[in-house]
Amino acid sequence: MMVHDPTLSSSRRSFFTRLIVGVAGLIGISLAVPLSVYVTSPALKRRERRWLDAGPVSDLPVGEPTQRDLIMTVSDGYMEAAAVKGVWALRRATNEVTVYSPICTHLGCGFRWDGGEKKFKCPCHGSEYDPDGRVVGGPAPRPLDRLPVKVENGRLLVQYKEFNSGTKQQVEI
Amino acid sequence: MLSRLYAWLDSRLKLEPVKETLLDEPIPGGASWIYVFGSATLFLFLLQAITGIFLAVYYAPTPDHAYDSIRYIETQVLFGPFVRGLHHWGASAMVVAIGLHMLQVFLYGAYKPPRELMWMVGVLLLLLTMGFAFTGYLLPWDQNAYWATQVGINMVGSVPVVGTFLVKVMRGGDTLGALTLSRFFAVHVLFLPAAIMALIAMHMFILRRVGPAGPWSGGCERRGQPGGASLRQGRRAASLEERPPIERRVQRSEPFYPRQVFMDAMVMLGVFVVVVALALFVPFPLADKANPSDHNFIPVPEWYFLFYYQFLKYMEGPILGPIATWVIPMLFISLLLTLPFLDRHPERAPASRPAVIGIGVVFLVGVFVLIGLSLRDLRAMKRTDPAVAAGRALFERLQCTSCHRIHGEGGAIGPDLSYVGDHRDRDWLIKHFRDPQSTSPGSIMPKFPLNEQELNDLTAYMLSLKKRV
Numbered sequence: 001m002m003v004h005d006p007t008l009s010s011s012r013r014s015f016f017t018r019l020i021v022g023v024a025g026l027i028g029i030s031l032a033v034p035l036s037v038y039v040t041s042p043a044l045k046r047r048e049r050r051w052l053d054a055g056p057v058s059d060l061p062v063g064e065p066t067q068r069d070l071i072m073t074v075s076d077g078y079m080e081a082a083a084v085k086g087v088w089a090l091r092r093a094t095n096e097v098t099v100y101s102p103i104c105t106h107l108g109c110g111f112r113w114d115g116g117e118k119k120f121k122c123p124c125h126g127s128e129y130d131p132d133g134r135v136v137g138g139p140a141p142r143p144l145d146r147l148p149v150k151v152e153n154g155r156l157l158v159q160y161k162e163f164n165s166g167t168k169q170q171v172e173i
Numbered sequence: 174m175l176s177r178l179y180a181w182l183d184s185r186l187k188l189e190p191v192k193e194t195l196l197d198e199p200i201p202g203g204a205s206w207i208y209v210f211g212s213a214t215l216f217l218f219l220l221q222a223i224t225g226i227f228l229a230v231y232y233a234p235t236p237d238h239a240y241d242s243i244r245y246i247e248t249q250v251l252f253g254p255f256v257r258g259l260h261h262w263g264a265s266a267m268v269v270a271i272g273l274h275m276l277q278v279f280l281y282g283a284y285k286p287p288r289e290l291m292w293m294v295g296v297l298l299l300l301l302t303m304g305f306a307f308t309g310y311l312l313p314w315d316q317n318a319y320w321a322t323q324v325g326i327n328m329v330g331s332v333p334v335v336g337t338f339l340v341k342v343m344r345g346g347d348t349l350g351a352l353t354l355s356r357f358f359a360v361h362v363l364f365l366p367a368a369i370m371a372l373i374a375m376h377m378f379i380l381r382r383v384g385p386a387g388p389w390s391g392g393c394e395r396r397g398q399p400g401g402a403s404l405r406q407g408r409r410a411a412s413l414e415e416r417p418p419i420e421r422r423v424q425r426s427e428p429f430y431p432r433q434v435f436m437d438a439m440v441m442l443g444v445f446v447v448v449v450a451l452a453l454f455v456p457f458p459l460a461d462k463a464n465p466s467d468h469n470f471i472p473v474p475e476w477y478f479l480f481y482y483q484f485l486k487y488m489e490g491p492i493l494g495p496i497a498t499w500v501i502p503m504l505f506i507s508l509l510l511t512l513p514f515l516d517r518h519p520e521r522a523p524a525s526r527p528a529v530i531g532i533g534v535v536f537l538v539g540v541f542v543l544i545g546l547s548l549r550d551l552r553a554m555k556r557t558d559p560a561v562a563a564g565r566a567l568f569e570r571l572q573c574t575s576c577h578r579i580h581g582e583g584g585a586i587g588p589d590l591s592y593v594g595d596h597r598d599r600d601w602l603i604k605h606f607r608d609p610q611s612t613s614p615g616s617i618m619p620k621f622p623l624n625e626q627e628l629n630d631l632t633a634y635m636l637s638l639k640k641r642v
Contacts, residue, residue: 008431013431016431016432016434016435017431019435020431020438023438023441023442026442027442027445030449035256037251038230038250038251038253038255038256041250041252042250045249077242077245078231078238078241078242078244078245078249079238079241
C-alpha cells in the first residue's frame with residue numbers, strides 16, 4: 001500500500017528528497033574526512049631524525065671498523081623506550097668516518113667484523129662485505145647501508161635509520 | 174547514475190516493497206517537529222558508535238597506558254581532539270535528546286496502551302545509556318575518572334547483603350585497578366553495544382507494529398478509536414481487536430516520508446552542528462593521571478549526574494544514606510518501568526491528567542533545582558590558585574620530573590617533592606631556585622634562569638604540595 005499525501009506535489013516531494021540527501025551527505029562528509037585523516041595520522045607523520053652522539057672520533061682506530069653504541073629514545077606511539085644500537089664506524093682519515101647500519105642487507109641479521117680476514121661477516125647466511133661495505137660473498141643483494149654522519153667538536157654524530165632487508169634497492173623504513 | 178544503480182539493485186533484490194515499508198509508515202495527525210527527539214537520539218547513538226570505534230583505534234585499556242594513549246590522541250593524532258570531543262559532547266547531547274524524547278512521550282501520554290512495551294524498552298535503553306556514561310567515564314584513567322568511579326562503585330556497596338560482593342564484581346577484586354579498567358572497557362565497547370542494539374531494534378519493531386501515538390487528542394486507542402469523539406464511546410472496556418482498521422487511521426495521517434524525514438534530518442543536522450562546535454571550541458582537557466594514593470582529590474561527576482550528586486549531600490547517615498544510594502534509585506526505576514500500568518487513566522491530553530503531569534513537573538523542577546544548587550556549590554569551591562597552576566606548568570616545562578618525584582611520578586635522582594610544602598618555606602624555596610648551592614651545598618641541581626614571576630609561580634606550586642590542604 002503506497003500512501004502519498006495528495007497535498008504534496010511531486011516537485012515538492014523531490015525537493016524534500018534532495019534536501020534530505022544533501023543533509024545526509026553533508027554530515028557524512030563532515031565525518032568521513034576528519035575520521036580518515038585521524039586513522040591514517042601515524043602514516044602521515046614524518047619520523048623525526050636526531051643526531052645521536054657516538055663518542056669521540058679520536059678514539060676510533062684508522063682503517064679498522066669499530067662498533068659504537070648509539071643510545072636513543074625510541075617512540076612507539078604513546079610509549080617511549082631507551083634503545084641501544086651498535087653501529088659500525090670506520091675511520092678512514094682524521095675526520096672522515098663512514099658508519100654502517102649493523103643490519104645485514106640480506107635478511108636483517110647482525111653481522112660482525114672479522115679482523116683477520118678484513119671482512120664483515122654475517123653468521124646467518126654467510127654474506128660477506130669488504131671494509132667499504134661492498135658485497136664480496138654470500139647472498140646479500142646490496143652493499144651495507146651507510147648512515148648519515150657528521151663530526152662536531154671532535155665527536156661523531158650519527159642519524160640512525162633502518163632499511164628494508166632483502167631488496168636490491170635501499171628503501172628506508 | 175544513482176537511480177540506474179537503484180533500478181539495477183531493485184530488479185534483483187526487490188527493494189521497492191522495503192522502501193515502501195520503511196518510508197510510508199503513517200504518522201497520525203501528520204508530521205511534526207515534536208516527534209524529532211527519537212530520531213535525534215538514534216542519530217547521536219550512531220555518532221557515539223562511530224566516534225567510539227575510531228577512539229578504540231588508539232586507546233589502550235590498561236592502567237599503564239590508558240592515560241598516555243588518550244594524551245596521544247589529544248596531542249599527536251590529527252583530528253584526535255576533535256574525535257574525542259565529538260564522543261564527549263555527543264554523550265551529553267544524547268542525554269539531553271533522551272530527556273526531551275521521554276518528556277514528549279510523557280506529555281503526550283504515548284506510553285499508554287497499546288505502547289506499554291515500547292515505553293518499557295525505552296526505559297531499559299535509558300538505563301543502558303547511563304551504563305555507557307558510567308563505564309566510559311573511567312576509561313581516560315585521569316584523576317576525575319578514577320575518583321568519580323570510586324564513588325560510583327562505593328554507592329553500590331550500600332545495597333544490603335550483596336553490596337560488598339557486587340562492588341568486588343564491579344572492580345574485579347578488592348581494588349579499583351587493572352581488572353576494573355579492562356572490564357569497564359569490555360562492558361563499554363562490547364556488552365553494552367550488543368545489548369543496546371538489540372533493544373533499539375526491539376524499540377523500532379514495537380513502534381512499527383503499534384504505530385506512533387500521534388496527537389494527544391487521539392485518546393487511548395485500545396479503549397476506542399483515535400479522536401476525541403470516539404474516546405467517549407470507548408470508555409467502556411474495549412479490546413485490541415476493536416482498533417480501527419489501518420486504512421481508516423491512514424486517512425487522517427501523513428506518511429513518514431518525506432516531511433517527517435525532512436524534519437528529522439534538519440534536527441540531526443542542527444544537533445550535529447552543535448556537537449561539532451562544542452568539540453571544536455570547548456576543550457575537554459584531561460586531568461592528571463589517576464593517582465590511587467591521592468585521597469585529597471574531589472571528583473565532580475558529569476553534569477547529568479549532578480542532581481543526584483547534590484541529592485546525596487542531603488542524604489547522609491546510616492539510614493538516609495542507603496535510602497538515597499539504592500532504595501530511591503530502585504524505586505524510581507521501578508516506577509518508570511511500570512508507569513503505563515500505574516497510570517491507567519485512558520486520557521492522553523495533559524490537561525486531563527493533572528496528577529501525573531503534576532508529579533512529572535515536581536520531579537523536573539526538583540532535578541533542575543538540584544542541578545542549580547550543585548553548580549552554585551561547585552562555583553564556591555576553592556579554585557586552584559593561578560600561580561600554582563602556572564608553577565605546575567613551569568615544573569613540567571623545565572622537566573623537573575626527570576629528577577624529582579611527585580606522588581609516584583618522576584625520577585628519583587633529586588628529593589621526592591610530594592609533600593615539600595610541609596617542610597620548606599617560601600624564602601628557602603626562592604633562595605634555592607635562585608642558586609641551589611646556596612641552600613643545598615653540593616647539590617647537582619642546575620641553576621635555572623627564572624624571572625621573578627616564574628620564581629613566584631614555582632614556589633607557589635611547591636608550597637601547595639602538602640599532606641593536608
